[in-house]
Amino acid sequence: MNEIRKEIMEEVYLTYLPADKFKTGELSIQMVTPLRKETAGLNAMLPAVLRRGTMRCPDMESLAAALDRLYGAQIDYTVRKKGENQCVGFVAGFIDDAYVPANEKLMEQVCRLMGELLLDPVTRNGRFLPAYVEGEKSNLIDAIRAIRNDKRDYADLRLLQEMCADEPYGVSRLGDEESAQHINNQKLYQHYQNLLTTSRVEVFYCGSCSWERVESAVLEALSALPRGVVEMPAVAQLSLPPEEPRLVTEEMDVTQGKLSMGFRCDNTDIPAMIMVNLLFGGSSNSKLFLNVREKLSLCYYASSSFHRVKGIMTVSSGIETKDYQKAYDEILKQLQAVQRGDWEEWEVPGALSTMINSLQSLSDTQGGLENFYLGQAATGQAEAPEDLAAQLRQVTEERIMASAGTVKLDTVYFLKGKEDVQ
Amino acid sequence: MKETKYTRIGEKTLWTKLANGLSVCIVPKPGFARKYAFFSTRYGGMDMRFQLNGEWLDTPAGIAHYLEHKMFDTEEGNALQDLTKNGAEPNAFTSNAITAYYFDSTEHFYDNLKILLSFVSVPYFTEESVAKEQGIIGQEIGMIEDNPEWQVYKRLIECLYKTSPARVSVAGSVESISHITAQTLYDCHKAFYTPSNMCLCVVGDVDAAQVLSITEEILPKEGGPVIPRDYGGEENLTPAVKxxxxxxxxxxxxxxxxxxxxxxxxxxxxxxxxxxxxxxxxxxxxxxxxxxxxxxxxxxxxxxxxxxxxxxxxxxxxxxxxxxxxxxxxxxxxxxxxxxxxxxxxxxxxxxxxxxxxxxxxxxxxxxxxxxxxxxxxxxxxxxxxxxxxxxxxxxxxxxxxxxxxxxxxxxxxxxxxxxxxxxxxx
CATH class of the missing domain: 3.30.830.10 (Metalloenzyme, LuxS/M16 peptidase-like)
Known part of the structure; x- marks a missing residue:
């Protein structure tokens, strides 16, 4: 890919990926700011309130009408966690000029609308509209509570909250309910002004328009963006596990228990750790999948993820409450197998192949590319998917074992059923 | 293959029907690294009552889904692993009306296509492996039943319909799947996994001739009879329950x-x-x-x-x-x-x-x-x-x-x- 990345205004970066194979163009404008317990809720609520209306399109109905006329262009607000940063803003998808019957140019119009959403919200007496703030406040609180509905997500979130209780990484991307309750119009508006001035802005475009068209559309849309002292994106710190792993157990009225385990990885060999995770539980050919799920039928699902900017690996599994100890032991046994280099001949090339496939496939979806490049930008990394693929091909079995050897259990979170329901 | 161009949407398709009755569709996608193969049979959760060899058969709720799980077993091991070893991302799903097996991969596409066609067309079940699956699917059913979105949907369909098999969960229940045996699975495979009841669709930058020759080489030479199905007759438009x-x-x-x-x-x-x-x-x-x-x-x-x-x-x-x-x-x-x-x-x-x-x-x-x-x-x-x-x-x-x-x-x-x-x- 011939990507271009350039600072087009003070601390405003445009990443440009030319591609004409898609039916659509994708444009994203994101504010990147360090993740903190005190501001997470404000940041999460802000794009939702902004998405309610602009001076030109002051309510959802007129915004939706404007988007319909742009051939069903979509502008979604997003709230994401990238390392120890929160990224909030808008992502737009709109059909490529080639398929617009009336020869209209959609990118410029979509970009202008995004700029208005960000910089020209509908206000009254120097505040947001109270109805929008109240509505989105209760939506945010509902969304925070709704995490409980999906027990798998809930268990994974609770694990990180417990494990990283004293670190920004333990803060959920939506913040917590208590802080959300304290948000009011005045605080939110103040925070908005502050965020516009101090956050790094990352703009991303993928589609068939030229660099010049995109750059000038973005410059125009953001011309009113105030710039002050910009706070740099946070760099996550690695921590060590406690002497003895912590165990947290909670009860809920559910049929299936959820066992989540968090590990700290005390090494900086990222490509090798990616391989460790793939072998351990990161694919459908991993040790967790083949042994814990398939061979022993201990879980319906069992998989691991590697949070590379934070040096954390987590395991997520769904088990019968009565099988807790068996599943726990078996998961650790599989990790030990990776540490010892106890694998069959096909496992390492298979894992590598899986990862290469997913890196090569990235360039086939605009959403995947946007998310990848935002993650890279927010965590200060520069390599393209193909660079990462090249590094992975260099990883030796010795490096995998050495990296796996530094992986230590930190926290266990178990969500168990109230009674052992069959 | 029959080529059709669609200028208003910038797309093209190639279609053909092989001698064994299988329909093959290729959607060319130049410039994409991914290649995607989707092999599907017109057989889903609703097809519980059908005619085979002149006799009406009633099969347990959830059998199409159960069969989907078991199809990955091969005499040599497991097709899922064979595909994953080649870097492919394989998966399958069963809906009300179809069962589909698919993968995408950027490398080794034709090898992976051979594996896909072969494991879907050659059943291999043992009583032991079928019994073992009860646990895994039972857990899956438990997980689905805990999901509020699924519950609210299932209950709506039960309100709307009195007799239609749409009422029945695609995965069945722990009770219904306990009646499934290796023999019932073989019967259903024989009835519905015939080339003439199936369709292969490949999306990506592939060589059409090679796709066809692999398909002809791997799949059975004969199609199969049309299988009559019973969906319980058309209902009136009044819901069963409000x-x-x-x-x-x-x-x-x-x-x-x-x-x-x-x-x-x-x-x-x-x-x-x-x-x-x-x-x-x-x-x-x-x-x-x-x-x-x-x-x-x-x-x-x-x-x-x-x-x-x-x-x-x-x-x-x-x-x-x-x-x-x-x-x-x-x-x-x-x-x-x-x-x-x-x-x-x-x-x-x-x-x-x-x-x-x-x-x-x-x-x-x-x-x-x-x-x-x-x-x-x-x-x-x-x-x-x-x-x-x-x-x-x-x-x-x-x-x-x-x-x-x-x-x-x-x-x-x-x-x-x-x-x-x-x-x-x-x-």
């Missing part, structure tokens, strides 16, 4: 309101009916409708609200829902707004932009290889060409939507399913 309410571990009430509609009859008319149903839902309660804005502003719905029109074998229904603190008020507002539109008509400019938006989002869905393959295969099984959507859009007018709303979105066709929070979490 409402279902239950409690689960959720933070706020969620609901689905459904309306029974006349089933499709296949062919391009079915595709047209589908688009009319979707457009009517959008005009009535889509994100840019006056009703949506009002319900949102009144705090009766939030961003989780959505609506759609669904057509399954022998049944069709429109439904809408999400989280709400007053589901019945939303249901009533929908019925009232439909009546208003029928009476006052649809504003012309509004109608035009809804059609624009629908065209845009249908076009957008062509970025997804999965969507392309699923719609090609479904279109093939129902006798229409999904890439003709711009022409079919052109053939639809406001009056079609009004007719749809008048006939379907009325109190007498409606039912509602509600999930309330448990008392203790309702603080």
């Amino acid at each position: 409402e279902s309410v239950c409690r689960m571990e959720v933070s706020m009430p969620s609901f689905l309101a459904g309306f029974k509609c006349r089933p499709g009859k296949g062919g391009e008319a079915q595709m047209r009916q589908n688009l009319i149903g979707d457009l009517a839902c959008d005009v009535l309660m889509g994100e840019s409708s006056p009703l949506y804005a009002k319900l949102y502003a009144d705090g009766l719905i939030n961003g989780s609200f959505g609506s759609c029109y669904e057509m399954l074998p022998g049944v069709a229904y429109a439904y809408a829902g999400g989280d709400s603190n007053d589901p019945k008020a939303v249901q009533q507002a929908i019925i009232k707004e439909a009546a208003r539109l029928v009476k006052e008509g649809i504003d012309d400019a509004y109608y035009q932009r809804i059609v624009r938006a629908n065209f845009g989002s249908t076009l957008k869905s062509l970025n997804s290889f999965e969507n392309i393959a699923v719609s090609m295969v479904e279109g093939y099984f129902h006798g229409y060409d999904p890439y003709r959507f711009p022409e079919v859009f052109d053939s639809i007018g406001k009056e079609d939507l009004i007719d749809f709303l008048r006939e379907n979105i009325v109190e007498s066709h409606g039912a509602i399913s509600i999930i309330n929070p448990k008392e203790e979490s309702n603080s």
Whole structure:
């Protein structure tokens, strides 16, 4: 890919990926700011309130009408966690000029609308509209509570909250309910002004328009963006596990228990750790999948993820409450197998192949590319998917074992059923 | 292969039918690294009663899904692992009407295609491996039953239908799957996994000749007989029950309101009916409708609200829902707004932009290889060409939507399913 990345205004970066194979163009404008317990809720609520209306399109109905006329262009607000940063803003998808019957140019119009959403919200007496703030406040609180509905997500979130209780990484991307309750119009508006001035802005475009068209559309849309002292994106710190792993157990009225385990990885060999995770539980050919799920039928699902900017690996599994100890032991046994280099001949090339496939496939979806490049930008990394693929091909079995050897259990979170329901 | 170009959407398809009756579709995608193969049989959760060798067979609920799980077993081991070793991402699903096996890969595509075609066409079950799967699928059923979104949907369908197999969960129940044996699985495979009941769709930058020669080499030379199926006869449009309410571990009430509609009859008319149903839902309660804005502003719905029109074998229904603190008020507002539109008509400019938006989002869905393959295969099984959507859009007018709303979105066709929070979490 011939990507271009350039600072087009003070601390405003445009990443440009030319591609004409898609039916659509994708444009994203994101504010990147360090993740903190005190501001997470404000940041999460802000794009939702902004998405309610602009001076030109002051309510959802007129915004939706404007988007319909742009051939069903979509502008979604997003709230994401990238390392120890929160990224909030808008992502737009709109059909490529080639398929617009009336020869209209959609990118410029979509970009202008995004700029208005960000910089020209509908206000009254120097505040947001109270109805929008109240509505989105209760939506945010509902969304925070709704995490409980999906027990798998809930268990994974609770694990990180417990494990990283004293670190920004333990803060959920939506913040917590208590802080959300304290948000009011005045605080939110103040925070908005502050965020516009101090956050790094990352703009991303993928589609068939030229660099010049995109750059000038973005410059125009953001011309009113105030710039002050910009706070740099946070760099996550690695921590060590406690002497003895912590165990947290909670009860809920559910049929299936959820066992989540968090590990700290005390090494900086990222490509090798990616391989460790793939072998351990990161694919459908991993040790967790083949042994814990398939061979022993201990879980319906069992998989691991590697949070590379934070040096954390987590395991997520769904088990019968009565099988807790068996599943726990078996998961650790599989990790030990990776540490010892106890694998069959096909496992390492298979894992590598899986990862290469997913890196090569990235360039086939605009959403995947946007998310990848935002993650890279927010965590200060520069390599393209193909660079990462090249590094992975260099990883030796010795490096995998050495990296796996530094992986230590930190926290266990178990969500168990109230009674052992069959 | 028969080549068709679709200039309005910048697409091309290649179709052929092999001597054994298998239909093969290739959708070329130059410039993409991914290659996607989707191998599907017209056999799903609803096909429980069918005729084989002149005799009617009743098979247990959940058997199509069970069979899907067991198909990955091969005499040498497991096809899932063979594909993953080659860097492919394989998976499968069973819906009401079809079962599909697919993978995507950037490398070793043709090797992976051989594995896919081979494991789906050669069954290998033992009593022991079938019995072992009961545990895994039992867990899956447990997990699905804990899911509020699934519960609210299943209960809506049970309200709407009296006898249709659409009522039955695709995965079945722990009880129903306990009756499945290796023999029943072999019977179902023999009936439905014949080339003439299947369709292969490949999306990506591939060599068509090589795809065909691999397919001819691996698959059986003979097709199979047409299998008559029984979906319990067409129901009238009155729901079995008007409402279902239950409690689960959720933070706020969620609901689905459904309306029974006349089933499709296949062919391009079915595709047209589908688009009319979707457009009517959008005009009535889509994100840019006056009703949506009002319900949102009144705090009766939030961003989780959505609506759609669904057509399954022998049944069709429109439904809408999400989280709400007053589901019945939303249901009533929908019925009232439909009546208003029928009476006052649809504003012309509004109608035009809804059609624009629908065209845009249908076009957008062509970025997804999965969507392309699923719609090609479904279109093939129902006798229409999904890439003709711009022409079919052109053939639809406001009056079609009004007719749809008048006939379907009325109190007498409606039912509602509600999930309330448990008392203790309702603080």
